[in-house]
Amino acid sequence: MERHLVSSSSLASIGYDPGSETLEVEFAATGRVYEYYNVPQFMYDRLLEAASIGQFFNAEIRNAYSCNPV
Numbered sequence: 001m002e003r004h005l006v007s008s009s010s011l012a013s014i015g016y017d018p019g020s021e022t023l024e025v026e027f028a029a030t031g032r033v034y035e036y037y038n039v040p041q042f043m044y045d046r047l048l049e050a051a052s053i054g055q056f057f058n059a060e061i062r063n064a065y066s067c068n069p070v
Helices: 041-049 053-061
Strands: 011-017 022-027 033-036 067-069
Touching: 011 041, 011 053, 022 041, 041 053
Parallel strands: none
Antiparallel strands: 011 022, 022 033, 033 067
16 A cells, blocks of 8 residues: 655554545554554545644544554
8 A cells, every 4th residue: 555654753654545434554663564444445545634744643543443453
């Protein structure tokens, strides 16, 4: 999955596959990459539009969707 750099102190890059509703996140501090499953397109859109991508991710996605390291 192709990820795009984001302006965030906690996230380095994010990518999204709408077909599988999979969000891929690279964390800035560790460089680790995780896939979050069954994330609807509207949540990805809201993430990209958030004033703080890191805060939105922590509040709305991190503990709301199952994930695995890549």
